[in-house]
Amino acid sequence: WFQYFLTFILFYQFDTMKFSGVATLVCLVSSASTAAAFGGVKTTATAGRTSKVQLNMASGVERNExxxxxxxxxxxxxxxxxxxxxxxxxxxxxxxxxSLGIGDTTMPIPSHILNGLVEGASKLGAKETYTGYGNEQGRGDLREKIASVLYNGNIDASEVFVSDGAKCDIMRLQQVFGNKVVSAVQDPSYPVYVDTSVMMGQTGNIDEETMQFDN
Structure with a gap:
């Protein structure tokens, strides 16, 4: 069975009641009816795998293999x-x-950080202090602080880039150099290092015996 979750989110906003509701509809569609709707199913053999099922989507757009x-x-x-x-x-x-698994947090957020978050969020509630999207490199005052405090003024604020996380940065670096390069990854390593290389097309198929990807 292919499980297609069709989610319809209905928002009802009433100024007087301040009420919003969410309705979710979940539909399970059988593989037979799904195949008929999207143009059929075909099975093909691939190296390292016995078979795969491919849907011929009506749009003609194929998924990244x-x-x-x-x-x-x-x-x-x-x-x-x-x-x-x-x-x-x-x-x-x-x-x-x-445990060497997920590095989850165990202690509450310090009060000075929490107060800063609350103050920053509150500024978005007034026209005089509201701000939209910031600079793509990160807020200027934050970059100044990082350069002066964390790096003791040894770098300029223009050299600081505030991103949305390491995972996204890893993928962006790989996109810059493309899939024709070779990436050396330590073993064991953080899963995203390998997974992003696979999704970029830098590897072959998985070796079922060694559980390593062919180059």
Whole structure:
């Protein structure tokens, strides 16, 4: 079965009631009816895999075939499952086991940071202090602080770029150099380093015995 989740979000905004509602409709469509709707299904053989099912979409746009190379199962959930199974068999190790999975936070946000977040969000509620999109390199005052405080003034604020996270930056760097280059990745490593290389088309198929990608 192919599970197609069709979500319809209906927003009702009433000025007097200040009420908003969300309605979600979930539909499960069988593979047969889905195939008929989108033009049929065909099975093809691929290297390293027995077969794959490809939908001929009505739009004629094909999915990036490199996504099919990704190995099912993300690293961190697998670490969590193994950790849980180990502790069930060895409960006395609960205080001694060090998990190298997701680096989740365990302490509350410091008050000075939390107050700054609240103050910044409150400014968006008044016309006099409202601001829209900031500079693509990051807010100027923040970049000045990073250059002067974190780097002791050894760099200029123009050299600072505030991004939305390491994962996005890794993908952007790979997009700059394209898929004709070779990326060296340590093993074990953060999953996104390998996954983004696969999605960019820098690898072959997965070797089922070694669980390594062909170059």
């Amino acid at each position: 490199n996504f099919g190379k990704l190995v099912g199962g993300y690293l961190f959930p697998e670490i969590g499952r193994r950790r849980t199974a180990y502790l069930e068999a060895n409960p006395e190790m609960a205080d001694r086991l060090i």
